[in-house]
Every structure is written in structure tokens, then in C-alpha cells.
Amino acid sequence: MTANIYRTHHCNELRPEHIGQTVTLSGWVNSARDHGGVIFIDLRDREGMTQVVFRPEENPETAQASHHLRDEDVIQLTGKVSKRLEGTDNTNLATGQIEIVVSGFTVLNKSSVLPFQLDVELSNEDLRLKYRYLDLRRPRMNRNLRLRHKIVKAARDFLSSKENDFVEVETPILSKSTPEGARDFLVPARLNPGKFYALPQAPQQYKQLLMVAGLEKYFQIARCFRDEDLRADRQPEFTQIDIEASFITEEDIYRLVEGLLKEMFQAAGHMNIPLPFPRITWKEAMDRYGSDKPDTRFGNEITDLCDVFAKSEFKIFRNTLDNGGVVRGVNAKGFAGITTGQMIRLNEVAHEVGLPKEVKQLAFIKYEGGEFKSPLWKFFTDEEKAALIKKVNLEEGDIVFFVAGPWESTCTILGRVRLEVAAMMETTKNSSALNFLWVYDFPLLAFSEEDQKWNAVHHPFTRPKSEDMHLLDTGSAGTLAGQSSNAAKGGSAPSLAQIRAVAYDVVLNGTELGGGSLRIHESDLQAKMFGILGVSEEDQKEMFGHILEAFQFGAPPHGGLALGLDRIVMLAAGEDSIREVLAFPKNNRGQELMTQSPGVADFRQLRDLYIASTFKPKAKEEGAAPQAN
């Protein structure tokens, strides 16, 4: 710290070797202990705390004035570093062997009583957000912000190092709307009446065009914007570490990102991160974990039971199997003691993610007290029972949940059940494991029943695997829906659904940290993709003409990835919400409660922008006059 008129040292600096020196400190009153005579103050700054003492017998006027100090007053004081009295050292304080005997002080700013205490956990998040500048004074929040800085710095340093040599480039925030993906935030363009900028959902096109520009290695700590509903790990504006490089393969990306994440987590104090990360295909992730972002910190994997029930006479299983569906289960080890409430909750969860309404009750078998308990048991033959017990390793105290249906939704449902059981059993509660994982070979396309068309799973610039490239021609407009249902039944006819992308996600403990892909760099292939996605040639020209044209001027093969910085910091900090690692986050409705954004716009502002709001506030009651509050 550089000494200046406010202070010669910070509050976590003075040690016994400073005894005898006259020092000046500035900071906040963390607590005041007024004994009537002698008064103690813990003075706090961002580095730590130092006890200061006011002694009436040495400086009567100063001591008298100190009676009026209250918590969170900002003061500047001068005094002599002294050894504490015998037996009064405080081992909880780094500066606990010394204290400052104050000769004089100034109140720089008096504090009113705070709306909440800084030393007590607060459950009212509204209040925390309204007074965020006070909330951030608390050590935990202060630590989180500084941790975030360290992690970002580690990322910058790693990518900028001589060895990696990436170039940080800023791309526009005022950008252009794209048809695919999330809802855009729009900004009216005053100089172009009737037109709008869109805030970027990601710098995707810009970074690819930087590759065409010959930059070869680009990164950016990029703010991204998506106007969708919020979650604990989703804010309307968030930060990505955005990376793109030319003349590389996915192996280069894996190696780079593994090194990068290791550096970032090490900066946060997590030292044991073995490389390389394990890899799993999307298909296997779905098969075993029912998720494209598996949490591998615990077992209870999904077991396929099609062979066990291949000859089953049980109607539901029979029909499912005959229609190309699957029967699968999850053995929740040691969860036979499930409560009624938990069972109800599990059913809700299963229905939320697609268990058909007709299936009233998630099927189960539990083995408890040497007895098999199940509504289904009576439908199974002895061979089936024996095969089942063996296949899922059903032991005393276990409960197995079953789902029968199409492969993907069956896996998804069981995957959610698996996670919910783990949450109920608090399986990962005290785990410090960091299970990094690559998920690769994602499908390129998914058929949307809602839109009745094929959509890009990752984004429209994603490169199909070369061995699947020929399948791009299997899609012709009239047969798309038919192919989709064929794929859903696990049919083997050539289908757009079977095309794999050179796309990969990096996952940590069941959270997607980021994802990327190799890109299309050929204009004809890119045009073909847009065609499959149902973007008309006219729209292609209008919305993507620049990128299609760019790909005709010597575009290098390229690819990249984006990492969700907020989530990374959240996990590194051990927090459950990214709001805890953002200085000024928004609440569930996208409001920032401290400044009260978003706010209303003045009629003149709107007029300048050539826009008018069509919003009509709901009338409270018929005939009731609107009330000001």
C-alpha cells in the first residue's frame, strides 16, 4: 500500500515489529466496546482489522470524543503502535498482538444506523440488493468479488501468455438481431428511425469474422445479453470468456481449455485438478446419466432393462418395447426409506420433465426388510425378477425407479430422478470434488415439434462431423416430421437427427461451464445449413450475407468455445447462485433494486427514438381511479 495523507498502513499490516511507530489508519468502525473509561474500536478496511484503544488518562479529549463513535462510521486516526497488555492478545486477529493507542482522530463520514447488520446472515435478498453497497461490505461478498478478479486475471494471463498468445479484441455491444436463439434485447436507433440494434447474445459472428480477418487467436471477456426468464445461475446479462482460433482441431481446444480452467480454479485456491478431463459422448451421457451435463460425483446410473423384459407380458412394457421404446431404471441405493412426501415430490419432478400424465405413479420396486415391495412385482415372472435383481444390483435398502417410453425422454426423466434423489439424500453435501468432464458428439440438429422444423442444437455455424456430412442430404422438406418420429423410436433410417456435430461442452459437477464447436468455414456448406434450418435464401442474404460472403474470401478452418464466467466463479467460490458473485445483480424479474432499473422513459426520449409504448397497466378495479403510491 502506498502511504498518503489518509494512512500510513492498512488495517492488516501492523505487527509487533512496528511497536513504537506512530501511524495513521483510515477505515470503518467495525465494533466499539465502550467501558465508560477506556474505549476499544476495531477499525476495518478491506485488508483486515486493527484494534485501537482510547485512553482517558493519556488523551482525555480524544477519549471523550470517541464515546460518540458508532458502527460503520468512517474515521481517520493517528496513534502509537503498542504491545497489548499481558494476556490480552487476540489470536483471532492477524494484528492481534498489537493495538493503536490513539492520540487523535477525525470522523470522515458519520454513518446512520444500517438497515441490516453486517455480521449476521440475511435471508431477505430484496433488502440485500436494495442496499447492495452495504451487502458488499460483508467479508464473504468482498471475498467473492476479489476472487472473481483473481480468476479473470488468471484467465487473461493464461490466454495472453507467450505460449498461447491470444489477442483480446472487443466487439460491438450495439449489434444486430439474429433470428435463432434467445430473445434479444433491442435498442432503438435514433439515427435510423424505425430500426433497432440488438445487444449480442454472444459475439459469435464477430469472432468468426475475426478469424476470416486472420487474427488466428482471439479471446474476449465478453458481456452477453439474453432476454429470457432468470434462474439462480442465469442473469439477463452475463459474462463469457469467449475464445476462437484458426487452424486447430477439437483436440487443441480441449487442451487449451483444460489448461485455462485449471489456472482459473487454482487462482481460486483449488489446487488438485487432474488433466486431462474425462470425456463422454452425448449418447453415453444420456444413456448413463440422462443428462447432457452429468454430475459424476455419485453413482446411481441408469440401467437399461430392455433385455430383462424382452419377453415381458406386462402390457405397458410390452407395448413400449414393441413400438421401439425402452425400459430403463435407476437404482437409488439406500433410499428405500423414502418418505411419502419425497415420493410425491419425485413424481412431480418426473412429470415436469415429461413423464406422461397417464402414468399416475412413477413405478418403483424397493427391497426392504427382506421383502420386495412394488405395485409391479406381481406382473413379473420369476426369471424377470431374478434378472432384474442381478442387473440393477438390488440390495437391502434400495429402491429402483422405472420408466418405459422413447429412449431420450426415458433417459431424461430418470436422469432428473437420479439428481432429485441425490439432493434428497444430500449425497454431495460435503463433497469437495471437482468433476470436470467433456461431453462431445452432440447431435447437430433437433426437430422442434412446436416449430415443426429442424433447429440447431448448438448454433447454425456448427460443423457437422465429416463422417456424417453425407446425411445432410437426407432431409427434404416434406419428410422432416416423419424422420423425427422415426428417430424418436430409435429407427435406423438415415436421418438429420443422426448427424453429429463437432461440438463439445465442458461440465463441472452437473453444471455446464461452457461449450463450443468447430465451425463451418465454407459458404456453400453454411448456406446448406441455413436451408435445412428453414432460413429462406432471401433471409440468408439479409441476415447472414456478410458471413456467407466472408467465407468466399479465404476463410480459415476455425473453432472455439465460450465459458460462463459467472458460473465458474460461483462454483469456485462455493456459492449456490451467480448473484453472489456479481456486484450488482438483477432479481428474478430482471430488476436491479438499488437503482430501480429498468425505469420509465420520458415521453420526449421516446419521441426522439420514434417509438411508443403499447403497454396498458391493468386496471385495478372497475371504476377505481388509478392511485399513486
Added chain:
RNA sequence: GGAGCUGUAGCUCAAUUGGUUAGAGCGCCGCCCUGUCACGGCGGAGGUUGCGGGUUCGAGCCCCGUCGGUUCCGCCA
């Protein structure tokens, strides 16, 4: 858009089957206190139980509506 949880003093929470004047801790204010470190002691202030309606002799508690918060589903290329 849907579901769960939730709303009581400045903060964190309590209040038996619906039953007297809605309590506690912390904080705040006043007085006392010269070695504390979450200092201590004594005293005090502070509440339209989110809001509106209903049931009841009686509602913080039950019912309906509404508003806010939060978690999840939908959504998030």
C-alpha cells in the same frame, strides 16, 4: 405461462387444536462501567402479522383473491 416454498419489530425467527395485552435474540436509544475483542449490567422505544375480502363469538393461524420474494418447469441457438 405453470408448480412448490415464503411474507410476523430495523434484522433473524417464535407464537399449542383458531382463544387474554403477538414474544425472543441481535440491533437501536438512555444510564452505568478503565482491558474488551460478538465486552458487560440496568432501563426503554419499536407491530394495521404484505394487502383486500370471507368464515367465526373470536383469525398471525382456516378459505378466496391479490402483491412481492425465491426455487424449479416451460424458455435459455
